[in-house]
Amino acid sequence: xxxxxxxxxxxxxxxxTGDTPIxxxxxxxxRGPDLVWKMKKAVRFDFLDQSTLAQRRYFLMRDLTLNGWAxxxxxxxxxPITKGPDGALRLGGPSADAVEWVLEMVRVPxxxxxxxxxxxxxxxxxxxxxxxxxxxxxxxxxxxVGGDLEMSLANVLxxxxxxxxxAGMDPASVSEWGxxxxxxxxxxxxxxxxxxxxxxxxxxxxxxHLGNLCMWRGEPVPFDALEFSEDLATIxxxxxxxxxxxxLDLRVSRWAANRVLSRYIxxxxxxxxxxxLAPFLSMRAMVRAHVRAxxxxxxxxxxxxxxxxxxxxxxxxxxxxxxxxxxxxxxxARSLAPxxxxxxxxxxxxxxxxxxxLCQAAPEQRLRPASYDPEMDQWVYNDMGEAVRQAIFARxxxxxxxxxxxxxxxxxxxxLAASYGAPFVGFWLSAPxxxxxxxxxxxxxxxxxxxxxxxxxxxxxxxxxxxxxxxDASDADRALSQACALLGVSAKN
Numbered sequence: 001x002x003x004x005x006x007x008x009x010x011x012x013x014x015x016x017t018g019d020t021p022i023x024x025x026x027x028x029x030x031r032g033p034d035l036v037w038k039m040k041k042a043v044r045f046d047f048l049d050q051s052t053l054a055q056r057r058y059f060l061m062r063d064l065t066l067n068g069w070a071x072x073x074x075x076x077x078x079x080p081i082t083k084g085p086d087g088a089l090r091l092g093g094p095s096a097d098a099v100e101w102v103l104e105m106v107r108v109p110x111x112x113x114x115x116x117x118x119x120x121x122x123x124x125x126x127x128x129x130x131x132x133x134x135x136x137x138x139x140x141x142x143x144x145v146g147g148d149l150e151m152s153l154a155n156v157l158x159x160x161x162x163x164x165x166x167a168g169m170d171p172a173s174v175s176e177w178g179x180x181x182x183x184x185x186x187x188x189x190x191x192x193x194x195x196x197x198x199x200x201x202x203x204x205x206x207x208x209h210l211g212n213l214c215m216w217r218g219e220p221v222p223f224d225a226l227e228f229s230e231d232l233a234t235i236x237x238x239x240x241x242x243x244x245x246x247x248l249d250l251r252v253s254r255w256a257a258n259r260v261l262s263r264y265i266x267x268x269x270x271x272x273x274x275x276x277l278a279p280f281l282s283m284r285a286m287v288r289a290h291v292r293a294x295x296x297x298x299x300x301x302x303x304x305x306x307x308x309x310x311x312x313x314x315x316x317x318x319x320x321x322x323x324x325x326x327x328x329x330x331x332x333a334r335s336l337a338p339x340x341x342x343x344x345x346x347x348x349x350x351x352x353x354x355x356x357x358l359c360q361a362a363p364e365q366r367l368r369p370a371s372y373d374p375e376m377d378q379w380v381y382n383d384m385g386e387a388v389r390q391a392i393f394a395r396x397x398x399x400x401x402x403x404x405x406x407x408x409x410x411x412x413x414x415x416l417a418a419s420y421g422a423p424f425v426g427f428w429l430s431a432p433x434x435x436x437x438x439x440x441x442x443x444x445x446x447x448x449x450x451x452x453x454x455x456x457x458x459x460x461x462x463x464x465x466x467x468x469x470x471x472d473a474s475d476a477d478r479a480l481s482q483a484c485a486l487l488g489v490s491a492k493n
Contacts, residue, residue, distance in 0.1 A: 005099045005100055006039070006041070006042055006100060008089060008099075009039065009081050009089060009099065009100045010028065010039075012081070012089040013028075013030040013037065013039070013081075013102075014030070016030070016032070016091065017030045017031055017032045017037075018032075019031045019032070025041075025043070025294075026040060026041055026043060026048060026050065026228070027039065027040055027041060028041060030102075031107055032107065033107070034106070034107055035076075035104055035105065035106060035107055036104075036105050036106075036107045037079075037091075037102040037103065037104055037105075038060065038063065038102060038103040038105070039056075039100060039101070039102045040056040040059055040060060040101075042056065047159070047228070047229060047232075048228045048229070050228075053098065053099075053100070053101070056100070056101055057078065057098075057101040059227055059228055060078045060101050060102070060103040061078055062227040062228075063075070063103050063224075063225075063227045064077070064078055064103060066225040066227055067222075067223050067224065067225050069141075070138060070141075070221055070222050070223070070225075071216050071221040071222070071223050073106065073216075073217070074105055074106050074108070074216050074221065074223060075103070075104075075105050075223075076103075076104040076105060076106070077103075077104055078101055078102070078103050078104075079091060079092055079101070079102055079103075079104055080092065080093055080094070080095050080097065080098035080099075080100070080101055081098065081099055081100040081101065081102060082094065082097040082098055082099060083097065083099060108214050108215075108216065112214050112215040112216070113210075113211070113213070113214045114131075114210040114211075114213040114214060114215075114220070115210050115211050117215070118210055118248075118251065118252050123248075123252055123256055125259060125334075126445070127220075128248075128256055128259040128260050128263065129259070129263045129363075130219075130220050131213070131220050131244070131260055132259070132260045132261075132263035132264040132267065133263065133267060133362075134219070134220045134221065134222070135208070135222075135240075135241060135244065135260075135264055136264050136267035136268050137267075138205065138222060139202070139204070139237045139240065139241075139268070140268075142202040142203060142204060142237075143202060143203070144199035144200070144201065144202055145201055145202055145203060145234060146196065146201070147196060147201055147234060148196075149192045149193070149195060149196050149201050149235075149236055150185065150189055150192045150193070152231060152234065152235065153185055153192070153239075153279075153283070154182075154185065155231065156232065156283060157178060157181050157182065157185070157283065158178075160178075160283065160286045160287060160290060161174055161175075161177075161178045163290040163294070164286065164289060164290040164293065164304075166290075166294075167290045167291075167293035167294040167300070168293055169289065169290060169293050169300065169301070169304060170301075170304075173304060173308075174304070176308070177282075177286060177304065177307055177308050177311075180282075180308065180311045181279060181282060181283065181311065184278060184279040184282070184311055185279055188275060188276065188279070191272070191275045191276070192236075192276075194272075195236050195238075195272070195276075198272075200236050200237050200238070200270070200273075201234065201235065201236055201237075202234070202235075202237060203230065203233055203234050204225075204233055204234070204235050204237060204239075204240035205222050205225045205226065205233070205240055206225055206226030206229075206232055206233030206235065206240065207224065207225060207226040207233075207243065208222060208240050208241070208243045208244050209243045209244060209246075209247040209288075210244070210247045210248070210251065210252075211247075212224045212225075213244075236276060236280075237270070237273070238270070238273035238276045238277065238280055239276065239280045239283070239284075241261075241264060241273070242276075242277065242280035242281050242283070242284050243284045243287075244260065245257045245260060245261055245277075245281060245284075245343075245344055246281050246284040246285050246288070246306075246310075247284075247288075248260060248344070249281070249343055249344045250285070250288075250302075250303070250306055253338075254338040254343065254344050254345055255334075255337075255338045255345075257338075257343070257344035257345075258334075258337045258338045258344045258345040258346075258348070259334065261277075261344055261345075261347065262334075262337065262347055262348040262349075263363075265347060265349075266349070266350065266353040266354070266357060266363060267357065267363075269357055269383070271347075271386060271387045271389075271390035271391065272390050272394075274347060274390055274391055274394035274396040275390070275393060275394040275396075277342065277343070277344075277394070277396065278310055278311055278342060278343075279310075279311065281310040281343055281344075282307045282308070282310035282311050283307075285303045285304075285306045285307035285310060286303070286304065286307040288303045289301070289303035289304040289306075289307060309343075310342075310343055313342075313395065314341045314342035314343075314395075314397070315340070315341055315397065316341060316391075316392065316395045316396065316397055316422060316423070317340060317341065317346075317397050317398075317422070317423045317424075317425065317487070318388055318391065318392070318397075318398050318400070318413075318417040318422050318423065318424045318425075319336070319340070319346065319397075319398070319399045319400070319424075319425050319426075319427070319487070320399075320400045320402075320404060320410070320413060320414070320424070320425070320426045320427070320468070321333050321399060321400065321401050321402075321426075321427045321429065322402060322403060322404030322405070322410065322426065322427070322428050322429070322463075322466075322468065323403065323404075323428055323429030323430060323473065324403065324405075324429075324430075324436055324455060324458055324459055325403065325436065325440050325448060325450035325454065325455045325458065326431070326435070326436035326437065326438075326439035326440040326450070326455060327429035327430065327431055327436060327473045328429055328431070328439070328473040328476055328479060329401045329402075329403075329429055330348075330350060330401055330448075331476050332427070332429065332471075332473070332476070332479050332480060332483060333348045333350070333399045333401045334348060335476070335480045336399060336480065336483055336484070336487075337397075337399055339484065339489045339490065339491070340397040340399070340487070340489065341396060341397025342395070342396055342397065345397070346396075346397035346398055346399045347387070347391060347396060347397070347398050347399070348399045348401060349384055349387045349398065349399070349400050349401065350401040350402070350447060351380050351381075351384065351400075351401065351402035351403070352401075352446075352447035352448045352449070353447045354380050354383050354384060355367065355371065355372075355376065355380050356447060358376075358379055358380065358383060359371050359376075363447040364445050364446065364447060366449050367449055372449075377406075377409075380402075381402075381409050381412065381413070384400055384402070384413065385412065385413060385416055387400070388400070388413060388416050388417055388420075388422075389416070389420070392417065392420045392422045400413060403458065404426075404428075404463075405458060405461055405463050407463065407464035407466075410426065410466070410468070414426065414467075425469070425486065425487060426466070426467070426468030426469065427468060427469050427471050427483055427486075428463075428466050428468040428469065428470050428471065429471050429473035429479065430470060430471070430472060430473060431472070431473045431474045432474065433455075433456075433459060435474055436455055436459075437452050437455060437456075440452050440455050469483075469486050471483060
């Protein structure tokens with residue numbers, strides 16, 4: 001605390017709530033049984049000035065505006081702390097008499113924050129899909145803005161370098177990272193300009209990691225969007241997503257980060273985002289590195305190491321997985337993806353999810369039979385072809401998951417990969433019909449609309465000659481081991 005009034009307010013709020021507050025470098029959170037109040041500290045930094053009462057009120061109002069719509073009912077109002085006739089402080093009163101301002105919010109149980117959910121090991125596939133869906137919907141709500149994305153990222157990079165040095169991190173290591181980052185961004189100049197033109201630069205959350213996500217009224221929601229800098233928060237949507245991906249990758253598992261990436265792109269169709277993943281993940285890891293270093297935490301250097309590793313080139317490959325419904329294509333794809341290529345692993349593109357997006361339906365929403373006519377099939381495979389092109393351009397591994405019963409579809413995608421000089425491997429999964437029927441009959445809440453009847457009809461079709469590797473998918477673990485052996489990767493993540 002640097003302002004006398006805030007010292008008095010701090011004592012008052014501690015007595016009022018009866019709990020030890022949570023402090024950051026710019027705020028104090030006072031927790032009551034059902035409500036919490038945020039007070040901005042009277043501080044001034046190079047990137048932020050909260051030294052006056054008016055400025056602190058402004059940033060609290062920005063908090064309310066930026067977060068209220070995303071989590072309805074979680075944020076209440078900005079309220080004054082005033083002095084009563086007896087000189088005692090109180091919450092509320094005339095605005096003109098305010099000695100300080102606080103933002104009132106509902107107190108969310110600790111167990112409902114995603115840091116706690118992750119720590120309990122409860123981030124399963126369903127929850128990760130819900131997280132990705134939430135981020136996709138959040139981003140869709142945001143309006144596109146213009147700007148110089150390349151310059152913005154250059155400024156963020158320089159700011160991270162300064163912050164890392166100020167936090168006591170090894171200057172040589174920080175300098176090495178900065179040089180690599182500048183090289184990575186320079187290679188993406190044209191891509192960054194196209195992102196702005198395509199509307200992917202928006203005033204986003206800006207601080208979208210596990211610590212700023214919670215369950216609210218049964219749904220995952222973001223809170224505490226970056227309110228103090230429009231420059232830092234006006235970014236590419238893929239950079240916004242990258243904080244969550246980095247957090248999942250380093251704090252939970254690569255599988256978790258991969259699941260969110262693949263689901264997010266399934267909902268948005270933003271295959272071009274792959275091009276920015278390496279520098280965006282690296283930048284987010286460096287943010288975490290210098291913040292942890294400033295806090296004196298021992299794992300700060302681990303994040304610096306990760307920031308450098310994210311920039312290392314990895315093997316690019318296109319893998320196609322075909323077979324009848326129930327053969328385990330999606331199970332194999334999701335298990336294989338974290339093991340391939342650059343972080344957070346190969347993008348998984350499922351034809352079922354592509355079809356739902358093109359029909360403007362949620363992945364688990366069932367479609368009418370007309371959505372499976374030949375014209376729609378071609379539309380789906382054309383979209384998957386675009387995923388191949390964008391993944392190759394990004395040098396990012398890709399897994400295509402579809403029945404591939406039509407030889408023309410198999411040939412087209414393989415030829416497309418070859419035309420760009422990308423390695424291509426095809427797997428054909430097989431299992432006894434009875435096993436397939438049992439799997440299809442037991443499906444719940446899945447993107448596939450295939451029924452046992454559809455399976456039996458497709459099983460009578462001749463898939464033609466296949467130049468793909470046959471895999472016995474009767475057992476998922478054996479199928480994964482066989483696929484890994486053929487690809488020359490370890491089956492352990």
